Amino acid sequence: MLGIDLERADHGLAGSTAVIPRSAARGLSQLVLRTDVAGMPLEWIDYREAARLYHQEQIAYTCGSLLYELYGGVNARSGRRTVVPVNSIVATVGHTGNPGNCRHDYVPPLNNQTLFRRDAYLCMYCAQRFTARELSRDHIRPFSRGGADVWTNVVAACRRCNNHKASRTPEQAKMQLIAVPFTPTYAEYIFLKGRRVLADQMEYLVAHFPRSSPLHDRIQRWLS
Numbered sequence: 001m002l003g004i005d006l007e008r009a010d011h012g013l014a015g016s017t018a019v020i021p022r023s024a025a026r027g028l029s030q031l032v033l034r035t036d037v038a039g040m041p042l043e044w045i046d047y048r049e050a051a052r053l054y055h056q057e058q059i060a061y062t063c064g065s066l067l068y069e070l071y072g073g074v075n076a077r078s079g080r081r082t083v084v085p086v087n088s089i090v091a092t093v094g095h096t097g098n099p100g101n102c103r104h105d106y107v108p109p110l111n112n113q114t115l116f117r118r119d120a121y122l123c124m125y126c127a128q129r130f131t132a133r134e135l136s137r138d139h140i141r142p143f144s145r146g147g148a149d150v151w152t153n154v155v156a157a158c159r160r161c162n163n164h165k166a167s168r169t170p171e172q173a174k175m176q177l178i179a180v181p182f183t184p185t186y187a188e189y190i191f192l193k194g195r196r197v198l199a200d201q202m203e204y205l206v207a208h209f210p211r212s213s214p215l216h217d218r219i220q221r222w223l224s
Contacts, residue, residue, distance in 0.1 A: 033089045033201045041190045050086045064088035064200040108189035116156045117192045124155035127178045142167045151183040188215050
């Protein structure tokens with residue numbers, strides 16, 4: 001847990017430039033999971049946005065572990081300084097803004113970062129683990145054969161396997177997929193976007209995953 005002085009913080013509790021201890025600087029990258037009042041995951045926010053939500057009384061309730069203590073100004077009458085605890089998960093009031101709730105046909109945007117995380121940084125052909133730099137987006141059915149750039153037609157592939165497959169289907173290249181590609185739900189997409197997801201945040205998110213989802217089983221194994 002970090003103590004952060006926001007007495008002079010931009011968009012914070014009282015004002016201009018944040019005064020942050022050097023020892024806390026590394027921990028400031030840890031994001032907070034924001035949900036709607038019904039508990040549906042919405043997005044990741046940083047400590048400044050969390051401070052703004054507290055200041056505007058938009059926080060309905062909190063759960064998870066304590067991440068930060070935000071220090072505001074001193075009350076002239078009581079002499080007490082404002083201290084706002086920020087937990088790893090905060091629920092906010094008002095419009096949900098969750099397209100996964102509003103639209104049953106919602107499909108998360110496809111990008112390499114979330115694709116590689118969906119596939120656990122494994123090449124879906126040789127089953128070896130690689131860094132993001134060593135992976136590429138492979139279209140199972142190539143564009144030249146009518147394939148589309150959609151979640152269910154793309155997998156993470158190492159460059160060697162991608163080059164070997166070329167503009168062929170896996171069957172034509174005599175290559176076998178180790179897993180079936182799938183479209184993440186909104187809650188799964190929030191998880192995949194997280195830079196560093198804490199155990200309590202992970203437990204909260206997985207409770208909103210379909211039980212049939214490959215991500216559900218994978219995260220349950222991590223947590224057990």
